Amino acid sequence: MSIEFNPISELSEIKALLEGCGLPTEDMDLKKSLYFYGKKIDSMIVAVVGFEILGRNALIRSVAVSAGYRGKGIGKRLVSFAESTAASKGVEKLYLLTTDAHDYFCALGYRSVSRAVVPEAIENTQQFSTICPSNALLMSKELPC
Numbered sequence: 001m002s003i004e005f006n007p008i009s010e011l012s013e014i015k016a017l018l019e020g021c022g023l024p025t026e027d028m029d030l031k032k033s034l035y036f037y038g039k040k041i042d043s044m045i046v047a048v049v050g051f052e053i054l055g056r057n058a059l060i061r062s063v064a065v066s067a068g069y070r071g072k073g074i075g076k077r078l079v080s081f082a083e084s085t086a087a088s089k090g091v092e093k094l095y096l097l098t099t100d101a102h103d104y105f106c107a108l109g110y111r112s113v114s115r116a117v118v119p120e121a122i123e124n125t126q127q128f129s130t131i132c133p134s135n136a137l138l139m140s141k142e143l144p145c
């Protein structure tokens with residue numbers, strides 16, 4: 001199944017999806033470095049991914065697929081799309097924080113890394129510094145040049 005993902009700017013709808021998935025929404029004012037992309041079906045957002053581009057590093061966050069659309073490969077395509085989009089903007093390494101999807105991202109090539117070695121720009125994001133709980137695992141993946 002081919003899926004096209006597009007920029008999404010309807011913050012209240014994104015928040016509703018994320019809240020329904022148990023993901024945080026506190027820092028969602030659109031900043032220059034924060035992009036949301038996703039898929040709408042019948043005007044409803046069924047999948048979303050956010051990424052904050054910070055020079056050669058980026059933080060993937062808010063990866064969510066609504067319950068009725070899971071298990072169809074949309075999440076994997078969404079992450080792959082975020083990776084290629086970030087790479088096209090000059091990003092070399094992606095980071096993400098997760099409390100319960102470690103195995104999911106591990107299967108997509110992400111590896112756990114120590115918080116002690118995270119670049120300062122990632123460390124300073126609200127997701128990293130205040131929003132995600134301290135027990136959230138930090139994972140990263142190098143993007144092909």
Ligand SMILES: CC(C)(COP(=O)(O)OP(=O)(O)OC[C@H]1O[C@@H](n2cnc3c(N)ncnc32)[C@H](O)[C@@H]1OP(=O)(O)O)[C@@H](O)C(=O)NCCC(=O)NCCS
Nearest residue numbers: 021062063064065070071072073074075076100101103104
């Ligand atoms: C995680 C999520 C995005 C996956 O979306 P999806 O479209 O269903 O994923 P895919 O169809 O690409 O992959 C489905 C596979 O991933 C597995 N999977 C789904 N969530 C998982 C999790 N949290 N941990 C481990 N594996 C998981 C499924 O069991 C399925 O396995 P299978 O292929 O062996 O049957 C979706 O379940 C979701 O929105 N969860 C709530 C929000 C969340 O936890 N986001 C991630 C942290 S930001």
